[in-house]
Amino acid sequence: MLSNSSKYAIKGVLYLALNSDEDHKVMVRDMHGVVHVPEAYLAKLLQELSRHGVISSTRGPKGGFFLSKEDRKRSLMDIVKVIDGEKRVKSCVLGVKDCDTDQPCVLHKLVGANKSKFIKVLENTTILDLIEGKRDVEEFFPV
Template identity: 80%
Template sequence: MLSNSSKYAIKGVLYLALNSDENHKIMVRDMHGIVNVPESYLAKLLQELSRHDIISSARGPKGGFYLSDNDRKRTLMDVVKVIDGEKRVTSCVLGLRNCDVDNPCVLHKLVGSNKTNFINVLERTTVQDLIDGKREIEEFFPL
């Protein structure tokens, strides 16, 4: 349901949430190896998120990417929408154009409620919510 690009972007945002603020900005070259995303690809993703005001950035010798307090209030869906567009998450699992509640495909009934729950989680979960559960993040995503 999520593209690798969205997964990489979320990993980058989580790293920034744990390690940056207005006074401590992080360069892509210093984080790409830790989040295990190619440097140029991560740079592209973070630049796109910055252009859409999902994360913050500053140019110059003390520049880099960071998360402000407002950025931490962004939801995971905000990140996904910028990277993949909302249709990627909400579209038919099989990619059929005419699949919906009134005209479900063969997988719609099997995954429909789970997919709805997943979308709700993306829409309700903020970056800060994940950081508040830092211990769980570190188990699966050592920073």
């Protein structure tokens, strides 16, 4: 449903939400250890997110990745869409091509409801929602 890459990306963005803003950009070098994602791979993912405007970045000295005010209003689905593509996330549980609510497959009724909720959560939860009230970084990335 969610690839590891998407999970990595979400972790990365959460880190940025907690540790960055326009004036405090962070380098991949300084975050990959905390979120437990390989440095080069995390860089790739963040670059992809930046390219699609989901997060922000600047190059050169004092550069790095960060979240603008606007970025924080992004939903989790915005991240997943860039990394996995919408199709993959929303695909039928049984992977049947034209399965939807009109022509549901067997499992659709059983599991589909849960899946829909899952997707709604991804769509309706912003980065801001996720971190509110949280300050302890470690709490987010136990391993």
